[in-house]
Amino acid sequence: MTWEIRLSNSRGVPYFFNVETKESTWDLPPGMTQEEAKELPGADLLSRPKVPAGQVRASHLLVKHSGSRRPASWKEANITRSKDEAVGILKDYQTEIGSSAENFAQIATVHSDCSSHEKGGDLGFFGRGQMQKPFEEAAYALDVGQISDIISTDSGVHLVMRTA
Secondary structure: OOEEEEEOOOOOOEEEEEOOOOOEEOOOOOOOOHHHHOOOOOHHHHHOOOOOOOOEEEEEEEEOOOOOOOOOOOOOOOOOOOHHHHHHHHHHHHHHHOOOHHHHHHHHHHHOOOHHHHHOOEEEEEOOOOOOHHHHHHHHHOOOOOEOOOEEEOOEEEEEEEOO
8 A cells, every 4th residue: 555644734734645545544554653654755744743832723512502692503594402402412422422532523523513513523723712711711621632521602512622
């Protein structure tokens, strides 16, 4: 197989791409060592700083409710569920996700009420003051790969996963 390292336009981080099969992966391909990866075309991308200074990267899963500041989404033109119902839905997703980043992205793609669903909930990098305060506080408090408990903002209720 012929692998190379490319830079993701959506996440701004390197990934492995097989030019023959068109397969891509964020992780080292099976059977490849770190030393072999350093010899691939694009290997210089692996040593780039991944997190801009003072910023974090997070994904989220948003469930809106009738009290959300904009109770509509790409899935529903008029969201009428209560906040308690939205929390219940998010708790079910939370159980389904467990601690798996892959599960998080899959569920966010299908169920998040945010347009970021198209990117598995990825919101990219952001700094302090760019997100609603409860969301920002949750994202900055998490370790990379960790998923928050349910967070409530003016937009609805969220699960937040810090990715960088």
